[in-house]
Amino acid sequence: MPEGTKVTFRVSRGDAQSSEFKDYTTEVTAGMVVLDAIHQIQAESAPDLACRWNCKAGKCGSCSAEINGMPKLMCMTRMDTIDTTQPVTVEPMRTFPRIRDLVTNVSWNYEVKKKIKPFKPRKPDAEDGSWRMHQEDVERSQEFRKCIECFLCQDVCHVLRDHHKHAEFAGPRFLIHTAQLEMHPLDTEDRLEQLKDEQNIGYCNITKCCTKVCPEHITITDNAIIPLKERIVDEFYDPLTKLFRIFKPKKKG
Amino acid sequence: MSNFTTHEFDVIVIGAGGAGLRAAIEASAQGVSVGLICKSLLGKAHTVMAEGGMAAAIGNVDDRDNWRVHFSDTMRGGQYLNNPRMAELHAKEAPDRVRELEAWGALFDRTKDGKILQRNFGGHRYPRLAHVGDRTGLEMIRTLQDYGIHQGIEVFMEHTVTRLLMDGDRVAGAFGYDRELGRFRVFRAGAVVLATGGIGRAFKITSNSWEYTGDGHALAYNVGAELVDMEFVQFHPTGMVWPPSVKGILVTEGVRGEGGRLVNKDGRRFMFDDIPDLYKNQTATDPEEGWRYVTGDKNANRPPELLTRDHVARCIVREVREGRGSPHGGVFLDIAWIKEKLPNAEEHIKKKLPSMYHQFKQLANVDITKEPMEVGPTTHYVMGGVRVDGDTQMSNVPGLFAAGEVAGGLHGANRLGGNSLSDLVVFGKRAGEYAAAFAKDKGRGALDESQVNDAATEALSPFDRPSGENPYTIQHDLQDMMQERVGIVRTEAEMAAAVDALGGLRQRAAGAGVVGNREYNPGWHTALDLANLLTVSEAVARCGLDRQESRGAHFREDFPAKDEGHAHHNTIVSRGDDGSMRVRREARNPLPEELDAIIKEMG
Numbered sequence: 001m002p003e004g005t006k007v008t009f010r011v012s013r014g015d016a017q018s019s020e021f022k023d024y025t026t027e028v029t030a031g032m033v034v035l036d037a038i039h040q041i042q043a044e045s046a047p048d049l050a051c052r053w054n055c056k057a058g059k060c061g062s063c064s065a066e067i068n069g070m071p072k073l074m075c076m077t078r079m080d081t082i083d084t085t086q087p088v089t090v091e092p093m094r095t096f097p098r099i100r101d102l103v104t105n106v107s108w109n110y111e112v113k114k115k116i117k118p119f120k121p122r123k124p125d126a127e128d129g130s131w132r133m134h135q136e137d138v139e140r141s142q143e144f145r146k147c148i149e150c151f152l153c154q155d156v157c158h159v160l161r162d163h164h165k166h167a168e169f170a171g172p173r174f175l176i177h178t179a180q181l182e183m184h185p186l187d188t189e190d191r192l193e194q195l196k197d198e199q200n201i202g203y204c205n206i207t208k209c210c211t212k213v214c215p216e217h218i219t220i221t222d223n224a225i226i227p228l229k230e231r232i233v234d235e236f237y238d239p240l241t242k243l244f245r246i247f248k249p250k251k252k253g
Numbered sequence: 254m255s256n257f258t259t260h261e262f263d264v265i266v267i268g269a270g271g272a273g274l275r276a277a278i279e280a281s282a283q284g285v286s287v288g289l290i291c292k293s294l295l296g297k298a299h300t301v302m303a304e305g306g307m308a309a310a311i312g313n314v315d316d317r318d319n320w321r322v323h324f325s326d327t328m329r330g331g332q333y334l335n336n337p338r339m340a341e342l343h344a345k346e347a348p349d350r351v352r353e354l355e356a357w358g359a360l361f362d363r364t365k366d367g368k369i370l371q372r373n374f375g376g377h378r379y380p381r382l383a384h385v386g387d388r389t390g391l392e393m394i395r396t397l398q399d400y401g402i403h404q405g406i407e408v409f410m411e412h413t414v415t416r417l418l419m420d421g422d423r424v425a426g427a428f429g430y431d432r433e434l435g436r437f438r439v440f441r442a443g444a445v446v447l448a449t450g451g452i453g454r455a456f457k458i459t460s461n462s463w464e465y466t467g468d469g470h471a472l473a474y475n476v477g478a479e480l481v482d483m484e485f486v487q488f489h490p491t492g493m494v495w496p497p498s499v500k501g502i503l504v505t506e507g508v509r510g511e512g513g514r515l516v517n518k519d520g521r522r523f524m525f526d527d528i529p530d531l532y533k534n535q536t537a538t539d540p541e542e543g544w545r546y547v548t549g550d551k552n553a554n555r556p557p558e559l560l561t562r563d564h565v566a567r568c569i570v571r572e573v574r575e576g577r578g579s580p581h582g583g584v585f586l587d588i589a590w591i592k593e594k595l596p597n598a599e600e601h602i603k604k605k606l607p608s609m610y611h612q613f614k615q616l617a618n619v620d621i622t623k624e625p626m627e628v629g630p631t632t633h634y635v636m637g638g639v640r641v642d643g644d645t646q647m648s649n650v651p652g653l654f655a656a657g658e659v660a661g662g663l664h665g666a667n668r669l670g671g672n673s674l675s676d677l678v679v680f681g682k683r684a685g686e687y688a689a690a691f692a693k694d695k696g697r698g699a700l701d702e703s704q705v706n707d708a709a710t711e712a713l714s715p716f717d718r719p720s721g722e723n724p725y726t727i728q729h730d731l732q733d734m735m736q737e738r739v740g741i742v743r744t745e746a747e748m749a750a751a752v753d754a755l756g757g758l759r760q761r762a763a764g765a766g767v768v769g770n771r772e773y774n775p776g777w778h779t780a781l782d783l784a785n786l787l788t789v790s791e792a793v794a795r796c797g798l799d800r801q802e803s804r805g806a807h808f809r810e811d812f813p814a815k816d817e818g819h820a821h822h823n824t825i826v827s828r829g830d831d832g833s834m835r836v837r838r839e840a841r842n843p844l845p846e847e848l849d850a851i852i853k854e855m856g
Contacts, residue, residue, distance in 0.1 A: 015772070031496020031617070043725040047776030048769030052294070054462040057502045057612060059391065060297045076615055099433055100773040107410075110295065110402075118403050119358035129352050132367030138360045142385065145360060145392060149296055184358065 004029060007084045009037055011049065012091040013101050022046075023087060028079045034090065035063050035074035038102070050101035058215055061150030065102050066091040071152040071213045093155040106151055108166055112174050117194060121186040137185045144180035144224055146216045147173065153210035153220060159203045170199035172210035172220050179224035182231075192235050201228055257428075257437035257705065262288040262407070263692040264685070265427060265442040267414050267469065270298035271390075271677030272657025272684070273448030274397035275350075279685030280446070281404045285692055288440055289401075290409045290429065292464050296398045299450050299462060300677065303390025304505035304608065306372055306382025307678075308671035309347035313368040315379040315551060320344040322378055324848070325855035327672060329531060330376040330561050331636070331665020332805045332815075334482065334823060334841075337848050338643030339663040339680070347675040350682065351383050359396040361385055373510045373547055375559045376669040378535065380549075387505050387608045393674055412438060414468065415781060416708040417445060417476045417653070420698030424476065424652040428708040432778065435771025437709055441700055443692025446646075446684045447473060447639060447655040452486075452789040454728075454782075456632035457736035460492055460503040466782040467789030469659035473639045474788060478648040480826040481661040483637035483789070484796035484807045487668055488741045490565035492631025494583035499616045501631040504586065504609060506670040508626075509558040511605050512547045513588040514540070515569070516625070517577035523584075524557035524568055532560055544594060563667045563806040566630040570741055573629065583629035589622055598622065630741055634673065635789075636664040636806065637796070640825065646684035652691055652698070656684035666805020715780040721766020724780035731758050731786060739794050744811045745801075751794040759787050788834075795836045796824040 007028045010021045024041045035053055042049050054060040056075045063074040068082065068089055082088055096104035125131045153172040159165050170178070178191050178199065195201045208221045218224075234241055263285035266277045277289045291298065310323040323344035328335050351369065355361065361383045362370040371380040385392040402408075414429035418439070426441040449469030453461025474480055491504040509515075517523050528536050536554050537543040543556025558565065569584050579585050588606070592598035599622040603610050606621070613619040613626055638661030639648050646654045657677045664672065715721065738751035762783040767776045802816035803809050822838040829835045844852070 050773040
């Protein structure tokens, strides 16, 4: 893209009731990302254009949007990766109700998290209250703890996006949250029943859309959801385990 | 009477980064009701951007470390202008706060024997930073957030406080609005904890987000609280410089902690050219010794890249000014060179610095495992802040507490990397504890409706001027001006001109107008933030004028040396009865004997 190209952005504006696309043309310079363009539009012609952002470095997960229909962080989407011969559409995440323009109401996510049984560590290993863990044992949970809560995985998950199962299904973000707790070397809580009956992990049919959009490159499906599904099968549906369950205490730890 | 909703709590905490969350958790643990108010969504505050780690003398990697060494490192880094009581408590309590995070679920990187791993950082004598790759801040905020949501704290996300409410000389609550619909809220409380972070948006090139508009500093100042050390603004030596749209984004000091070297366009490792006397006996004499240090040789001294941030930033400015900079006005930071030393260097870099790898790859098309980065100084942190009691974190306004970046004192003239995350939890906890005690003891103050009405009128005034000046333009002009005149290299003439210019900007801000309505209107929010930015900018410029020497982060081209005449006082800012800003010097008390002995012993 040559220096100083004029690019048209077709931005979805409105609130929960109604919305329309409005075109804004602004100059795009070297290295710019979509969020820069949005800021430029605010400063030049639409000071009341609502968007969320914080770090502008892909670390806080605030500026999630759909750019040309693709769920992305606006701060990490470089303009030179986009076809600018056509107007660039920028829309809010569709899975959540819109507050205004590019800002959506994501409070549902916070409610889902609050319901998940919290971390419950085993007794400390040393007298000073600390634990001993090996690097290879913490790495599994560390992968999921990279999550920046941008909710793009929630946005793209068809159980939420197309089937609107918000009331029954926790979504990929909270399945990896549960996975990091379940795979945490110190945790003693048991969340399998909750996963099966409240979070309804069974609704996920492993299309891996969530993994594809994750800006942190977390292998959500393969490393978190599938192992959790396997545990549930072992715990609740394996005939042999079912038999043994009669004799073993229900909770670990 | 304006239309507003009132919420009542024993303690309200303004800001939900590391300090605010820790304060709210502690206050709640003391059995009082707590409201936590934050400008963004929970978990998005600036703490999330901290990369390198959290300093605590737990001695897992080098058992010679202890609180006394950490204390002396912090004081030396702050050029002995720190509040010594805070530096002492911080060094003593940080280890417990790290272990507490682990008990709440944080997963730090590990040593071979399974303990918390610690890494080297500038100005710390021993490897001291507990970390998770280069995303330690995310680990901290998520741990506090996930623990905090189960503690019965009521959270007000995307709410901005514009004023503190007073009952006589004590604080009685806060007034603000929610971003979603622009509805006014009144929070009545027995005690208020400010945890609003810093002032970085007063400058053009900054690693800080839109939130960092000096809200807490200005809220406190406006109700009579004193600010301290406001001349000391940290310019982090390594921000991105190219492409233009990412200028200022932070490049963690962890790159240098892992062996990254700074070189100029001639390939010279210029940090070896100027080593301050205070650090001569702690700095490597050649690159080989520096490499041995970063790879754990206890007998080696640190490479000069790991000198304090103020010094490294100035050396970079020198190289650029004298024509030895990189193509885009920075210098080169090279971590790729370690492949000469390590067989699996590429993998090692991706493992230790994953965010940096992705940040450069995605935003600048640079593969840091193969090529050097271009870096230059970026506004990062304000050492100055609300003046607080070292033990309780209470300001001179009864019931008003401050913790984290918004509080002044711990870091003196320059903060060491890694001392911020530990600051947040050590003093967040203390502020929460003492705020709860204050609220229990004194109860809630009375609300004064006239103050609420004034605040509401003030907040709505930009709507009366639909054809007023665009607030973004005023903010940009302020940032340009501060960058130019009160930046990393300062002079009397420039700062005096800045004070004048601020007067003009203040007039323009009073005429700023907004279009649209009150619902999630960023133009309106920007207009309201201007007043705070102007107040903190004025404080930085006036304190900078008063300190006629160079010390720590404050560098005066017209007074390039340290001056013993300025070594024994702090600069205090307060609001005069006529509303004008007053600056005075306050002599420092002599150090308590025990602390003085530590400093003498550590040399």
